[in-house]
Amino acid sequence: MAVLLVDVANVVGARPDGWWRDRAGAATRLLDRLAGLAGTTVPGPDGGELPGTRVVAVVEGRARDVPAPEGVDVVRAPGSGDDALAATAAEHARAGEEVLVVTADRGLRARLPGGVAVTGPGWLLAELDRRTA
Structure with missing residues (x-):
């Protein structure tokens, strides 16, 4: 099983679709879309496959209280979303799970464990769009 670990704030912020007017609503919409990936085999960004995908999403700030849809494990960051995401990635890596983190945050990328x-x-957005087309 592969873990797809999503930096929700970063992914939501990747498209200028008005998300800043309703951050919690934008996070909820993304989480609902992510639920469709749970348990499926997802074509990975490297051309390989992510079998039996477990979706874990990190939310922070105003999005911290959004509902978790079935199939998505939501990590509610009590402070920094980056801290929670780095800790969650390390936890899954220590457990020997294949982890794919989705973020454009260079500082966060540097904090992730090797492997x-x-x-x-x-x-991720292209894969979600492909599935809803």
Whole structure:
């Protein structure tokens, strides 16, 4: 099983669709879309496959209280979303799980443990769009 670990604030912020007017609503919409990936085999950004995907999403700030849809494990960052995401990635990596983090945040990328794969929001948004087309 592969863990798809999503930096929700970063992915939401990747498209200028008015998300800043309703951050919690934008996070909820993304989480609902992510639920469709849970348990499926997702084509990875490197051309390989992420089998039996477990979706873990980190939310922070105004989005911290959004509902978690079935199939998505939501990590509610009590402070920094980056801190929560780095800790969650390390936890899954220590457990020997294949982890793919979705973020464009260079500072966060530098804090991830070795062996954790990273891709940008564009890959995830394209996959979600492909599934709803």
